[in-house]
Amino acid sequence: MPDFTLLPDQTVLLIEIAAALFVTAFLSFIYVSLTTILSLVRLKKIAGNDTDDLLVCDVAYFHCKGKRENQEDAVYISPLEDSFTNGVVAACSDGMGGLLYGEVVSRYVVERLSHLYPMNFDDPDGISEEIKKISSEVYEQYRLGAGATLVMTHILKNKMNFFSVGDSNIILVRKGRVTLLNHKQNYVSLLIRKLSESGSNTSEAYKNSRAKALIDFVGNIETNVMHTSKPIQLYEDDIIIISTDGVTDAVSLNKLKGMLLPEFSAQHMARLMKSAVRNKRLPKQDNFSAIVIKMDRSII
């Protein structure tokens, strides 16, 4: 045993403090290591053997009024702490400006969706039925006097299902290619079908005064929910944008492409998009909202 009797009291005190700090640091190290190992074991159980390839969602959003008096857009993002078990659900709903109560309906839609969480990822048909139920509830309340669009993605373990009613956007950016995944449910789609089947070009369809009129929306009778029956595989650096048309009417997909780069964080991309729409200074700028999701390599 070392003999401390010859040392001054102050030195002994310092040695005791140093020893106490060392023991505290050592115990903390053991605690952190054990917690990390337990988390890894838990994640391995959740994700099977695929944890090495498991991607995480980096999520950001913006939600702006534009030049409108009311905010008729509504957004929903599921709790991110549950993302490994229940996935990430992100949705945008745009109340229809031509109809009364657009604001009320879009809020109602996302609130009802939030109550559906957690959703069964393997049952997109079931989720689609729930959206139809929400639409029927809106119809019963307003009898076509109010409505909203809805776009929603559900991401779990590198796979994504999507759901769409109306003319909002689900955009996927992969390796510099920008693709609108869903189709706008508007009258022009019917005209294109008719013209293409007759062998004509389709320029007349886009000139039609009712081309952009919605043929389906939340609040319609027997709404048709466009949705994936099987999920899409996602890859590292994929960027998914869920937005209302206030964004894409102001800034084209080609312009957005330059802001949606894999080296940026979701937050940075959301900021760039928001600024781009604002900088357009459109006198009748619609409400504009978007959720940006970037698929990142997991820390494990």
Place this chain on the structure above:
Amino acid sequence: MIEYFTFKHNGESETYKDEVYLTVVPSVTVAVFYGSSKKSTSQVSPEVFSALLAEVSRDLDFARMCTIMDERLPRSEFLVLRIEGHHIACFRKGGVKAKIVINGDLKLLPNGIFGLNDGDRILVATDNFYSHLTNEGILADALVTDSCSEWMNLLVRRISDANQLKCGNLSAVTLLVR
């Protein structure tokens, strides 16, 4: 059972120089001839292609059939698929491709014989048809539709949004294994 839907469109060209060929008896044979290809130096007409395919597809096995077609149409661009039971055989030359939806992804079908599963979806089309689409768009449209005709309609809508179908001959077939 194989469900299919074909699409042929002049795309504002004076003539339709491609061909889409399809037989279901005794086995499903699908072929797309790319006569409108700007790269091709072949002078073969769609009628000659169809007549030759009808002649050789009846009695010959797939490998022999492809050898003969390759010999007799050396500079033509085409793709032939044959589906028998749960197998698909593919032979392609030039700018015609088949893409298959597997596990939420879209893959190019190379030359050879492959297994098929219920629910598999295949798009056969000329490079001109593909040039207005992204793989992600083709995939999304396949996964949101229940039938080959709906899938094709959504693909045509995408091309229309890009150029109002004023882009030269468009030829494609969608196939769904049920």
